[in-house]
Amino acid sequence: MDLSELVRFVVEGDADNAESFTLEALAQGIPAEDIVNTGLIPGMDIVGEKFTSREYFMPEMLVSARAMKRAMEHLRPLLVQSDGKTGPTAVCGTVTGDLHDIGISLVGMMLEGAGFEVIYLGPDNTADQFLDAMEKENAQVLCISALLTTTIKNMKGVVERAKERKIRNQMKIYVGGAPVTEKFAKDIESDGYRPDAGQGVKMIKEDLSLSGQINFIKTNHSAVQ
């Protein structure tokens, strides 16, 4: 089977075919790891680039993310590593006082498509809620967002609280959202900011590769039997 077909289904947002192709590929004995690495991840990379170049807008993005998720549902049980995860773990959510979460939920979906395990906390999270989740899930990456100028101050609170809890060095903290700027991201000593989900996920992948943390998806062979 030609796994580039799966790339096409993801890019075109064809969830039905993405799913049936995945099931067929598994039935033919293609390892789940290969399907993800050669089919899904490249597909989401292309989608991310189309988003950054503004060829794709939010409707197209969401539809492609849905196609990826439908395929992933069948692959995830087969990908679990010995630590119970599929790959590096990211916690995502919006900060205290902010309920606008469409942007961060898209980031979460794209991180899943990039092979991450994503713990999605939704809106309105305190610093301790984020950090408790980071510790509980042994996560490497924290992505926080805000839409309102009234709530971006809480991003600084998350970074400071991580320092207070002496766990700041154990994670990367990324920030995003309409009122956030590069300068703001630097001033609060976060690990980075990008203006859209495509560029953000690319940055996170590159950062983790550089720090040697990436250890991607391995097939759980016992589950395949």
Added chain:
Amino acid sequence: MASEMTSRERLRRTLDLKEPDRVPIDCGTVASAISNIAYERLVNLLEFPSELNRADLHDPVNPDHDLTPCEDILNMFGVDTRNISPDQPIDSQALSKTQLDEYSYRDEWGVVWERPRNEIGPYIYRKGPFQKDGLTIQDVEKYAWPDANESHRVAGLREKAQRMHEETDFAVVVSVGHAPVAPSQRLRGFAEFMEDLVLNPKLAEAILEQVTNVIVESTNSILREAGPYVDVVSFADDLGFQDRAYFSESMFKKQIKPFMARCVDAIHQNTDAKAVMHSDGAIYALIPDLIDMGVDCINPVQTTAWNMEPEKLKSEFGKDIAFWGAVDTQQALPFGTVDDVRRDVKSKIETLGPGGGYVLASCHTIRSEVPASNIEAMFDAALEYGKYS
């Protein structure tokens, strides 16, 4: 312009794309109100202690809400606009619907609104009655849509509008609520509606159709009463994020525009007032379509969004559409100094003002964290720099 115009003349002239005597100033009408929290600090700075007893200053169920300053402050600021509104408009975020608990309520469309629990903040919509798997076109058509024709909705509106028109020289503004995208998103879910536009366009169309019917009826009903007496009819429909529009231009033209056009037509069929459209975000690519539909003026002109530089907007669209807003609420007003704010106001006037076609206002509501000194500086600068020579 040698002699001073009335507020109404000033606003009408600028919306006709001609230079008035000075740039008109707005506060409290088209997405330009002030958070009660910021307002409390403002009245202390400006020394209006009686405003601290204002009935709507504090609301435990809605602790961060918008309000319009008192007449004395509006006059001090040189504000040319005044709002009138129906008591029970159909498209209301007012809390007259079913309060579910301290943090949530259901409006009469059936949409549940929530405010944050961990910090004081405004309500936003969170869940809609169509936000479920397996929604059909029949479900949409058979839904108990709100009735815009109920007479109590516009009771007293004609008298209010007539009085404002005949007894004052202000430019009278009435809002007809939201045009079809926002209510459709609220009912169906933001992400779900977006996906429908791609995967199930007939379903999206069915929702837009029903929503548009309600909006058009509501607009007709409001303007039958107020139409002869108003200078501006505003409506809102957010079409953009910070970095792009919600949709491609081709999707907007094909799937959204036909419905929005009906909403704009309903305004122009009922009044000679100008149609002012509010849309947040990076909507540059959609402006030609808005002009084509008959939108006379766009608001809030979010110049910090992508491709929304005021110079570009003025040079490309300034001969066809007016601009309302533009004073930066993402950086200068909340986080800048008084000088930053004054500089921003001066720059927006110099860029958007020439030839008329600019109404100065904050580029969205002045939120709770904006310092009182910055609010004062904004309106001070608007009067100081706004004269046309």
